[in-house]
Amino acid sequence: MTTTVERRAVRAPDHPRPVRRPGRFRRHLWSYVFLIPLVLLFGGFTIWPMIASWWYSFFDWDGVGSPTEWVGLANFREVLQSEAFWRAFWHSFAFSLAAIFVEMPLALVLAILLNSSWLRFRNLYRLVLFLPVVATTAVIGIVIAILLDPAGGLVNRILLDTGLVDQPVNFLGSTSTALPTLLSIDVWKGFGITLIYWLAALQTVPKDLQEAAAIDGAGFWRSLRFVTLPVVTPIAIVILLLVFQRSLNTFDLVRAVTEGGPDYATDVVPTYIYRYAFDPSLQAPRYGFASAAGVVFGLLTLVITLLQAPFLGRRPSGGKA
Amino acid sequence: MKIRPALTVLTCAVALALSGCNLVGGSPDPEGSAGQVTVTVALVPDPPGASEFYRQQFDAFEKANPGIAVKVLENPSDQQLNAVELMFQQGNAPDLFRAQDDGMDRMAARGWVAPLDEFVTPDFLARFPKGSMDPATSGLHRDGKLMSLPLVWGPWSTLRVFLYNEDLLKKSGFTAPPKTWSELERMATKITADGQGKSFGYAPTAAKAVAVEMLADTAVPYSVPASGIDLRTGKPATASPGLVEAVELHRRMQAAKVMMPGWESWDGSRAFKEFAAGRLAMYPTPPWHVAEVRKLAPEIKMGITGLPVPDAGRGAYLPLSKSFSPLWSMSAQSKHKAESWKVLDFLSSDAFHSAYYQKFGTLTALEGAWKADAEKNPDQAAILKVAQETMRRAPNPGLASAGGKAITDALAAKPDLKSTDAAFSSIIKNQPFAPAAAKLDQQLQTFLDQTTADLKAKGKTGSAKDLTFAGWDPLKDFTPGG
Numbered sequence: 001m002t003t004t005v006e007r008r009a010v011r012a013p014d015h016p017r018p019v020r021r022p023g024r025f026r027r028h029l030w031s032y033v034f035l036i037p038l039v040l041l042f043g044g045f046t047i048w049p050m051i052a053s054w055w056y057s058f059f060d061w062d063g064v065g066s067p068t069e070w071v072g073l074a075n076f077r078e079v080l081q082s083e084a085f086w087r088a089f090w091h092s093f094a095f096s097l098a099a100i101f102v103e104m105p106l107a108l109v110l111a112i113l114l115n116s117s118w119l120r121f122r123n124l125y126r127l128v129l130f131l132p133v134v135a136t137t138a139v140i141g142i143v144i145a146i147l148l149d150p151a152g153g154l155v156n157r158i159l160l161d162t163g164l165v166d167q168p169v170n171f172l173g174s175t176s177t178a179l180p181t182l183l184s185i186d187v188w189k190g191f192g193i194t195l196i197y198w199l200a201a202l203q204t205v206p207k208d209l210q211e212a213a214a215i216d217g218a219g220f221w222r223s224l225r226f227v228t229l230p231v232v233t234p235i236a237i238v239i240l241l242l243v244f245q246r247s248l249n250t251f252d253l254v255r256a257v258t259e260g261g262p263d264y265a266t267d268v269v270p271t272y273i274y275r276y277a278f279d280p281s282l283q284a285p286r287y288g289f290a291s292a293a294g295v296v297f298g299l300l301t302l303v304i305t306l307l308q309a310p311f312l313g314r315r316p317s318g319g320k321a
Numbered sequence: 322m323k324i325r326p327a328l329t330v331l332t333c334a335v336a337l338a339l340s341g342c343n344l345v346g347g348s349p350d351p352e353g354s355a356g357q358v359t360v361t362v363a364l365v366p367d368p369p370g371a372s373e374f375y376r377q378q379f380d381a382f383e384k385a386n387p388g389i390a391v392k393v394l395e396n397p398s399d400q401q402l403n404a405v406e407l408m409f410q411q412g413n414a415p416d417l418f419r420a421q422d423d424g425m426d427r428m429a430a431r432g433w434v435a436p437l438d439e440f441v442t443p444d445f446l447a448r449f450p451k452g453s454m455d456p457a458t459s460g461l462h463r464d465g466k467l468m469s470l471p472l473v474w475g476p477w478s479t480l481r482v483f484l485y486n487e488d489l490l491k492k493s494g495f496t497a498p499p500k501t502w503s504e505l506e507r508m509a510t511k512i513t514a515d516g517q518g519k520s521f522g523y524a525p526t527a528a529k530a531v532a533v534e535m536l537a538d539t540a541v542p543y544s545v546p547a548s549g550i551d552l553r554t555g556k557p558a559t560a561s562p563g564l565v566e567a568v569e570l571h572r573r574m575q576a577a578k579v580m581m582p583g584w585e586s587w588d589g590s591r592a593f594k595e596f597a598a599g600r601l602a603m604y605p606t607p608p609w610h611v612a613e614v615r616k617l618a619p620e621i622k623m624g625i626t627g628l629p630v631p632d633a634g635r636g637a638y639l640p641l642s643k644s645f646s647p648l649w650s651m652s653a654q655s656k657h658k659a660e661s662w663k664v665l666d667f668l669s670s671d672a673f674h675s676a677y678y679q680k681f682g683t684l685t686a687l688e689g690a691w692k693a694d695a696e697k698n699p700d701q702a703a704i705l706k707v708a709q710e711t712m713r714r715a716p717n718p719g720l721a722s723a724g725g726k727a728i729t730d731a732l733a734a735k736p737d738l739k740s741t742d743a744a745f746s747s748i749i750k751n752q753p754f755a756p757a758a759a760k761l762d763q764q765l766q767t768f769l770d771q772t773t774a775d776l777k778a779k780g781k782t783g784s785a786k787d788l789t790f791a792g793w794d795p796l797k798d799f800t801p802g803g
Contacts, residue, residue, distance in 0.1 A: 064406060064431055084737075150582035151521070151600065167578075168518070173585030175749060261528055262585040263746045278403050284427060284734055285403075 050298075057292035062284040063277070075292035085293060087264060088272040089300065091179060092248050095268065098183040099247035100240065103194055106187075111198030112224070126199070130192035137189075141256025144185060148172055172258055175265040182266050186253055194243055201235035202228065241305065248301055269297045356388060358660045363394045363408070363415040365401050368609065374680050382667045389660050402427060409433050409654070416655040417664055422478070423733055425469050425647035430730075435653040436466035440662040448669065448687055450475075453644035457801070458720065460643025469647030470669050472677070474684035476708045478646040479543075479639055480608050481535045483629065487622035489520055489602040498603065499629045502536065502570050505603070506579070512602045513579045520600045521581035523574060526592045526607075528585055533744045535605040537567040539630040542795045543640035543715055544788075548732050549740060549765045552716055555789030557765035559740045560758035563636050568744045568754040576751045585749055597621060608704045612682030615700060625703035627711040637795035640715035645686055714798040716790040721801070724776075724787035731772045731783075738765050 025032070057075050059067035079085050110129070114122050132140070147154050150168035159165045171181045205228050213223045251270035254260060260267035260275070277290035362379075366372040372395060379391040394415055396404040402424045408414050409431070420428050428434050446454045453475060456462035461469045485498045493512045499505035509522030516522070525532030534546035540563025544552045551558035558564075574580050581601055584591075593610040595601040597617035605628050614623055630636075649668055655661050667673055674690035677683060684691055684701065695701035718725030732738065743761055747754040769785055776783040793799050 064410065145586070151518075151595075168582055170582050170585070173583045173749075178586075258586055262749055263742070278400075279736075284430075 053291040053294050056288050057295050059288040060286075061288040063287035067288065071288070075289045076296065078289060079293045079296050084264065084267070085269070085272060085296070088260075088267045088269045089297065091266060092250065092268040092270070092297075093304075094179065094183060095186055095247045095250045096244050098187055099190060099194075099243045103187045103191055103247075104239065104243055107191055107194035108198050111195050111202055112228075114195070115199060115202045126195070129195055132189045133192040135189070137252040138256045140185070140189065141253070144257055145172065148181065173262055175263050178258055178262060178265045182254060182257060185257065186247065186250055189253065190243070190246065193246075194239065197235075197239045197242065198232075201232040201239065204235065205231045240308070244305070244308075245301075269293065273297070357390050358388060358657050359390045359392050360417065360657055360661050360664050361392045361394060361415040362664065363396065363401070363405050363418040365398045365419060366395050367398050368613075368681050368683075370680065374677070378667075378673060378676060379664075382664065386663060389663060391664060406431075409652075412654075414652045414654045416652055416657055416661040418650055418652065419648055420469070420650050421648055422646050425650055426463070426730070428650060429463055429468050433653050434468045435651040435655065435658065436468060437470070437651060437662070437665070438467050440658075440665075441467060445666065445669070448671065448689075450644075450688055455644070458644055458717075460645045460717075460720065461647050468650060470649045470665055471645035471686040472648040472668075472683075473646065474686060474688065475644045475646075476641055476712050477608060477684055479641065480704070480708050480712060481538065481605055481628055481639060482608050482611070482704060482707050483603065483605050483626050484596060484610065484614065485603045485624040485626070486596065486599065486601070487624050489516075489599070490624075493522075498624055498626050501629050501632045502566070503632045505629045506570060506574060509574060509579050509603060510577065516600075516602075520602060522579055522602050524581035524584045524587075524592060524595065524601055524604050525571065526604055526610075527587050527589050529741055529745050531741075532605050533564075533567045533571055533748070534741070536570070536628055537564045538637060538639050539628050539711075540564065540567060540636040542637050542793075543642070546740060548729070549738060549761060550732070550788050552718065552788060552790050553793055553795075554791075555785035555787075557762035557769070559743075559761045559765065560755060563631060564740065564744075565755050565758055566631065568740075568747055571744075571748045572751060572754065575748050593617070596623075608707075609681075609683060611700050611704060615682070623700070625700060625707065627707045635796065638713035638715075639711050641712050642715045642717035643720060713795070714800070715795065716793050716799050716801070718788050718790075721790075722782075722787050724782035724784060727776055727781055727783035728769070728772060728785075728787055732768075735768060738768060 056067055058070060058072060060069040060071045060075075061067035113119065114125055116122075119125075148156070148171040150156055150170045150173065153168075155171070156165075156168040159169060169177065171177050209227050209231070210223060213227045218226065249270060250268055251274070254266055254268050254271050255274075258266045260271040273290045273293050276286045276293065278285060362375075364371075364375060375393055379393065383390060394408075401419065405415065405418045405420065405428070414433065418428075420434075425434065449471075453459060454461070454467075456465050456467070459467075460475075461467055461471060483498060489512055490496070490498070490508070493508070493515045495508055495511075499508050505523065512520070512522030526535070537546040541558070541561045542552055544550050545558050545561050545564055546567075549557050549559045551561065571580070581595065590613070592601065592604050592606065593613045594617065596604065596610075597614045599618070599621065611623070611625060614621065628639075649665055651658065651661050651665060669687070671687055671690050674685040674687040677685050678691040678694070682701065684695060684704070691701075695705060719729040720726075738761060740758065740761060743757040744754060746752070747757060773784040790799070
């Protein structure tokens with residue numbers, strides 16, 4: 001059956017009205033509408049606290065009422081002259097170095113292994129490696145303290161029984177071992193998330209590229225060097241920044257395990273700031289000073305991140321296969 | 322779909338949601354059932370088991386006072402002050418709150434504490450030991466007004482006892498606890514050597530150098546380890562030989578691996594756990610550890626005695642610088658002051674104090690609630706004896722004058738000028754303490770001079786004079802003006 005539809009003749013208007021095209025704002029109005037909650041929340045919980053902390057850092061303020069005692073740059077001068085601040089900063093920086101130079105390469109190696117199709121129980125291994133990430137830091141703190149206890153802890157018992165040491169190692173109570181111990185725990189705890197980043201990056205490598213490389217006679221190493229790594233490099237830059245930022249702000253682990261001790265040997269900038277802002281032993285907390293420390297730390301982080309920019313922008317040349 | 326109406330609806334929804342957030346945070350607590358007033362109490366779940374205890378007690382209170390419901394807000398001990406401050410700032414203050422010692426001053430300085438004088442009757446004051454509620458020495462009054470009520474027995478806060486495990490001492494051939502610091506060092510060394518890594522002779526009570534401060538209190542005026550100032554002269558005295566030797570004693574024991582390893586990262590409960598487990602032979606401690614040890618190890622042969630003193634003899638007694646430590650305060654913003662007072666009255670009742678003593682073994686502010694029982698309990702009788710033998714009344718510049726209060730507040734705000742960190746560092750790094758102490762004294766003097774000048778510039782009083790009690794002998798009871 002066929003139906004004939006008669007096309008109506010469209011009569012042109014005598015005086016054609018100019019078609020009013022919606023402006024760019026109107027065309028994307030819904031996009032802006034959906035952005036409103038994000039902008040409000042981001043502004044309220046991220047931008048505003050940042051701006052507020054900059055403002056507060058110019059006052060001698062205990063966090064109650066409105067800040068009134070303007071001290072100019074005095075808080076900043078005190079922060080910059082504080083040995084304790086710089087010691088805490090270097091400790092924070094050590095967490096970043098450990099994450100970038102130990103955690104990231106190790107996670108990449110393991111991610112390549114776990115991305116191999118021939119490996120059995122890959123998902124189980126991934127799950128096991130990811131478990132520390134979701135474990136509560138407070139629980140980790142308690143368990144670690146028990147395991148590493150120099151008076152009867154499991155680790156020391158093993159070390160003594162196997163003859164590796166003749167005296168128990170005071171992992172968390174010695175100023176020389178406490179920081180390396182915490183760095184190791186941090187690498188272990190953060191390892192799973194970095195591994196997931198790398199796995200996601202590796203899965204962006206097109207299979208046909210790898211197959212083409214194999215047909216061209218490239219072995220595992222050449223394929224890794226000239227195909228896989230160049231493809232994942234842009235994502236590696238993002239991973240580097242994420243790992244750097246995360247590790248520089250380590251707080252909960254230090255609070256749970258050593259509280260910055262012994263003798264501030266594991267004090268990091270977030271615990272330093274926390275101490276001045278919230279320590280109950282202070283007659284009046286120093287929110288203004290703590291804000292200044294936060295601002296200085298933020299600026300230093302920014303500078304270090306910018307210093308990485310030239311290196312991050314560079315891509316491997318690829319070379320000839 | 323037309324955009325404008327949809328946009329309007331969405332905007333309204335967002336506005337409503339956001340205002341809802343505010344309403345949730347800022348709304349006053351709903352009143353209980355018809356005619357019932359809710360009194361909010363902010364406290365801490367300390368000691369262990371306090372949560373259940375307070376709820377049971379407030380249930381009993383509610384039963385006896387049907388018109389009042391008690392709502393408990395709990396915060397971890399180290400976050401209580403900040404949490405309560407936030408509640409005040411949000412206009413959502415609790416009616417009653419727990420703010421101990423300096424914490425109460427921090428709240429009072431902001432005008433958040435209501436004076437209790439209008440509620441207090443002679444009968445109420447008679448519950449406390451005679452003379453203990455004198456505004457000049459109670460420790461609870463500020464500017465002559467009663468700002469807080471106590472929970473624990475006056476000497477409880479500053480009393481320190483020495484615990485020893487009789488079995489471990491006997492195993493190493495000792496029949497009595499150490500009387501002097503040398504004896505302590507010698508005995509601890511022997512017990513640790515005999516323990517062969519299974520038990521240890523001595524450990525400080527917790528990380529930091531609190532044990533140093535405790536022992537130093539037997540050698541120098543209490544103010545020296547507490548704030549660096551010798552109240553006899555009003556001058557910095559961190560480098561006093563008594564304090565230096567207390568640090569050196571610990572440094573020697575640490576270097577010789579006499580002390581239980583790992584103490585450098587202990588929390589406040591680890592020492593009594595190790596002692597109860599029979600792995601630690603001796604340690605100085607606040608008296609509340611006694612009950613905790615007994616709970617964990619009811620059969621342990623625990624000796625309780627006074628702290629060992631310097632070899633040259635005692636240089637000072639533990640201080641009784643006020644009758645009580647402040648604990649319970651009423652909010653100046655409370656809309657239910659009469660009902661809140663009823664709760665405070667209950668918290669200061671014989672029934673509550675008796676229950677608290679029975680539950681936690683803590684000697685409380687109302688001696689009548691526990692004295693007869695405590696004298697029959699060997700542990701508590703020993704604590705009472707140590708208190709009687711090792712404590713003396715001492716001057717308190719914070720209570721003595723406005724200037725003294727201003728200077729002590731300023732010192733309290735500078736914890737880095739205290740000897741605690743330097744002493745701890747010296748012990749664990751095996752470095753002499755004297756140079757660090759001398760440096761601290763210089764910094765303290767500079768700070769005192771600066772603070773005095775600042776106070777003067779603001780038209781306030783406060784100088785080294787207010788920290789000076791020239792006639793005070795730390796081996797005798799202090800009498801104001803005497």
